[in-house]
Amino acid sequence: MYHLYYTLESSAMCCHAALEEIGADYKLHSVDLLSSLPPEYLALNPNGKVPTLIHERDDGERLVLFQSGGILLYLADCHPEAGLAPPPGSSGRGLCYQWLAFLGEMVQQSYMMSYYPDRFTSNPDGVAAIDEKGGEWIDILLGQVDRALDPGPYFLGAEFSVCDLYLHTLSRWTPAGRHPFDRFANLARCAALVNERPAVQRMMAVHCE
Numbered sequence: 001m002y003h004l005y006y007t008l009e010s011s012a013m014c015c016h017a018a019l020e021e022i023g024a025d026y027k028l029h030s031v032d033l034l035s036s037l038p039p040e041y042l043a044l045n046p047n048g049k050v051p052t053l054i055h056e057r058d059d060g061e062r063l064v065l066f067q068s069g070g071i072l073l074y075l076a077d078c079h080p081e082a083g084l085a086p087p088p089g090s091s092g093r094g095l096c097y098q099w100l101a102f103l104g105e106m107v108q109q110s111y112m113m114s115y116y117p118d119r120f121t122s123n124p125d126g127v128a129a130i131d132e133k134g135g136e137w138i139d140i141l142l143g144q145v146d147r148a149l150d151p152g153p154y155f156l157g158a159e160f161s162v163c164d165l166y167l168h169t170l171s172r173w174t175p176a177g178r179h180p181f182d183r184f185a186n187l188a189r190c191a192a193l194v195n196e197r198p199a200v201q202r203m204m205a206v207h208c209e
């Protein structure tokens with residue numbers, strides 16, 4: 001049994017979609033990021049972020065995981081029959097590690113600079129410049145991903161993987177129309193393709209009713 005701690009339209013979307021792809025038994029637990037988080041949640045995820053996954057394993061262990069990239073790979077490993085990642089040791093798996101790390105460490109961080117610029121400086125006069133720089137980085141990095149998705153349609157060519165679920169989640173991060181994905185044809189095509197998957201549609205029905 002899995003427990004996913006989530007907030008609507010957050011990084012948890014890709015993990016939620018992966019649970020749907022697998023057809024696993026899971027429960028959703030809503031986390032209110034706008035209120036101060038209870039100590040019980042901070043004990044699970046000391047960063048005070050979502051997602052957090054708890055896996056009550058068949059061997060009796062209760063595993064707690066945070067960071068969506070790690071959660072996605074763990075789920076892919078526990079359920080190889082779902083075909084969410086190429087086998088460990090394959091070249092496809094290497095690329096899967098690369099792109100998940102790139103999306104999490106680089107692309108997501110540039111979004112953070114743009115949406116939470118005050119977190120990157122103690123100088124109030126520097127906030128606008130960090131937001132601007134974040135936007136520049138988003139363009140540079142999404143451009144790189146767009147080239148990697150040519151010819152695609154997925155990160156790993158013809159083979160769908162958890163990298164595409166992560167990308168689909170990032171494609172939703174366009175508050176007030178900022179940094180829209182449709183400037184990048186291959187990105188937009190990949191996100192649209194992922195969006196059509198029945199499992200992703202079930203996840204979207206919860207997050208974006």
Ligand SMILES: N[C@@H](CCC(=O)N[C@@H](CS)C(=O)NCC(=O)O)C(=O)O
Nearest residue numbers: 010011048049050051067068069104
């Ligand atoms: N790289 C992390 C990022 C998690 C993250 O930043 N989640 C956001 C929601 S999309 C969050 O919890 N934000 C609350 C905050 O930063 O205070 C992951 O993918 O799990």
